[in-house]
Amino acid sequence: MIPSASPSDEGPDTPICSAKGCREPAVWVLAWNNPKLHTPERRKTWLACEEHREHLSTFLGMRGFLKDTVPLAEWESANGD
Structure with a gap:
């Protein structure tokens, strides 16, 4: 499930x-896992706007955690969210 919040100009279900x-x-969606804590198939997610995608990807990538970066709409349709 994708976490969401509700800024004043967006709906309550806007990620x-x-x-x-x-x-x-x-x-x-930045799918990641910490191999010291998670099984290889486990995926945790961070969400990113256009401005922060590269920064968050770099942060996870430097630690060897980043597994995949996909558009939110594609992730939701593939995962039934």
């Missing part, structure tokens, strides 16, 4: 970027 302090609508 919001995971970057600290950002309230922009998310358009990307």
